[in-house]
Amino acid sequence: METPIEQPIQKVVEVCLLAGKIMLESGAETYRVEDTMTRIATAFGLPESHSFVMPTGIIFQPDGGDSAKLNRIMERTTNLRKVDAVNAISRQLCNGELSIIDAVKSLHKIDKEGSDYSIRLQITAASIASACFAIMFKGSWQDFIPAMISGGLGYLFFIYFHRLVKVKFFAELIASFCIGIVSFILTSVGLGQSVDIIIIGSVMPLVPGLLITNAVRDLMAGHLVSGVSRGVEAFLTAFAIGAGVAIVFIIL
Amino acid sequence: MIAQLITSFIATAGFAILFNSPRRALVQCGLVGMLGWITYVMLLEHVNNIVATLLATLLIGVISQFFAKLYKMPVIIFSVAGIIPLVPGGLAYDSMRRFAQNDYNTAIHLGVQALLLSGAIALGLVLSEVLNQTLRNKNNN
Numbered sequence: 001m002e003t004p005i006e007q008p009i010q011k012v013v014e015v016c017l018l019a020g021k022i023m024l025e026s027g028a029e030t031y032r033v034e035d036t037m038t039r040i041a042t043a044f045g046l047p048e049s050h051s052f053v054m055p056t057g058i059i060f061q062p063d064g065g066d067s068a069k070l071n072r073i074m075e076r077t078t079n080l081r082k083v084d085a086v087n088a089i090s091r092q093l094c095n096g097e098l099s100i101i102d103a104v105k106s107l108h109k110i111d112k113e114g115s116d117y118s119i120r121l122q123i124t125a126a127s128i129a130s131a132c133f134a135i136m137f138k139g140s141w142q143d144f145i146p147a148m149i150s151g152g153l154g155y156l157f158f159i160y161f162h163r164l165v166k167v168k169f170f171a172e173l174i175a176s177f178c179i180g181i182v183s184f185i186l187t188s189v190g191l192g193q194s195v196d197i198i199i200i201g202s203v204m205p206l207v208p209g210l211l212i213t214n215a216v217r218d219l220m221a222g223h224l225v226s227g228v229s230r231g232v233e234a235f236l237t238a239f240a241i242g243a244g245v246a247i248v249f250i251i252l
Numbered sequence: 253m254i255a256q257l258i259t260s261f262i263a264t265a266g267f268a269i270l271f272n273s274p275r276r277a278l279v280q281c282g283l284v285g286m287l288g289w290i291t292y293v294m295l296l297e298h299v300n301n302i303v304a305t306l307l308a309t310l311l312i313g314v315i316s317q318f319f320a321k322l323y324k325m326p327v328i329i330f331s332v333a334g335i336i337p338l339v340p341g342g343l344a345y346d347s348m349r350r351f352a353q354n355d356y357n358t359a360i361h362l363g364v365q366a367l368l369l370s371g372a373i374a375l376g377l378v379l380s381e382v383l384n385q386t387l388r389n390k391n392n393n
Binding site for chain 1: 255256259260262263265266267268269270271272273274275277289325326328329332335336337339340341342344345346347348349350351352353366370371373374375377378
């Protein structure tokens, strides 16, 4: 493989950190982030780079005596398109098809992008998925429509409150509280049979399923710090959802 | 059974939208989720839910690897959406609800089960990766 032309180390470090940051914020696994950063660095003549990736930050040390750089990660969502896009850029960089300056430009562009799908479509997807989950978890077809309504409303509240107050825990608590209230009202009106099935279906879009699995995977791969911190994050989310619904059960 | 097939397909594709998967991968994501869920439901009649989850995830992992190679996208795009129906999110929530309602015995019981199930999912994904790597090494030699 022909090695791309030598680049100033700062530029390489910038690309590596930016790529790592976008991937980590978008929900990529820890090993994938480290692997991508090492590959890019190697392609630009820094085979001995070291990276230390945690869910809350990335430390990257290029070859030799250069100082390490730190990037703080504040917010983590799941945005698989960004993971795919950064992956494609890193592949092009390693094959020498893309200059490092173009890479920085397109990475900055990816970083600023939001979701590909409109909020309305996301809420529709969440409500339909909730309804389908109610059926999958052995609910009757009478639960389909109520789960759709409460799942959609729950996700709507989650997005709205997450924008209003930047604390994810609080947004999840409010959203699941709403799901609980709506489910209770709908079943008491006579729409839907089982409150439990409706609630479980509706909270599925909020539930930290990916986090739990990623946590166990990180632990198995030996990324102990990442595994434990992801696990705690998953626990907090599950607790927020459980508590939100439990408040409804207690007050009603 | 047909209802299960259709709902699991739609649910997984819906999750793929929430995870902002690339548009060209949505149908494949739904397909992976559907196959995984149906495998799980059918296995449930013969083995307990942990073994069923493990085997279903293994299948999801293998299909995701195949799709990843076919469409030149990261494996995570297909596997994450695919495992969503199997993920014990409902259990994790239920366990937390019991804790909040002072029903500690049931809470611990459900929580441990959720932990074991996510362990099975992670193990299934890792196993499929190992399988893939071994096959690739064999082909290269």
